[in-house]
Amino acid sequence: xxxxxxxxxQSRADLLTLGLAVTNILAGLVWLSIRPKSISxxxxxxxxxxxxxxxxxxxxxSELLWAWESLSDVTCCRSLVIVxxxxxxxxxxxxxxxxxxxxxxxxxxxxxxxQGSLYRGVMKSGVQSYLANLYLYPGKxxxxxxxxxxxxxxxxxxxxxxxxxxxxxxxxxxxSADQAWISLIGExxxxxxxxxxxxxxxxxxxxxxx
Numbered sequence: 001x002x003x004x005x006x007x008x009x010q011s012r013a014d015l016l017t018l019g020l021a022v023t024n025i026l027a028g029l030v031w032l033s034i035r036p037k038s039i040s041x042x043x044x045x046x047x048x049x050x051x052x053x054x055x056x057x058x059x060x061x062s063e064l065l066w067a068w069e070s071l072s073d074v075t076c077c078r079s080l081v082i083v084x085x086x087x088x089x090x091x092x093x094x095x096x097x098x099x100x101x102x103x104x105x106x107x108x109x110x111x112x113x114x115q116g117s118l119y120r121g122v123m124k125s126g127v128q129s130y131l132a133n134l135y136l137y138p139g140k141x142x143x144x145x146x147x148x149x150x151x152x153x154x155x156x157x158x159x160x161x162x163x164x165x166x167x168x169x170x171x172x173x174x175x176s177a178d179q180a181w182i183s184l185i186g187e188x189x190x191x192x193x194x195x196x197x198x199x200x201x202x203x204x205x206x207x208x209x210x
Contacts, residue, residue, distance in 0.1 A: 041169045044094035046147035049105035051091040076173030084162030106145045116142035122155045129155040132172045159190040
């Protein structure tokens, strides 16, 4: 009788050990399945351009170029567009190439952009919108001036008069620190741009292509 009890206890212990081993294996497989895939940068499919209003004050121009250089140097930003007071103030970095084969960048249609759901949504909320994987958003069609393979976009409102559109070359490439910093840059640009809103309409100079 004692022998049977011992055998029964041993069998239960063996089953428990086997169950724990199987559980550990399954847990390991789950962790492997949810491990994030490595994400790499892409080369923007477009051309580099630099478009800005010809009569921008030097102080404003310097600040806009500082914002571009800072973002492109330390984040995955490869395209920057600023629309303010109904006008495209700046388009710089990579842009989509015109379909007519003239080797020029697609220009920003500010009026059409402002009628789109992306622009209206950001302006209504008044907060930054981060499209971490642009491919998944139908609204990407409202940004035809960005390279077709732009991976991520940040839409940063500039007060209640404009927006900054930042295109990146990496899916989920903008970190939380980048987003916070871009919000601060947006506040600074809004403060500077607001000083020139009442000036006569700005005239766009001939674009300079690099």
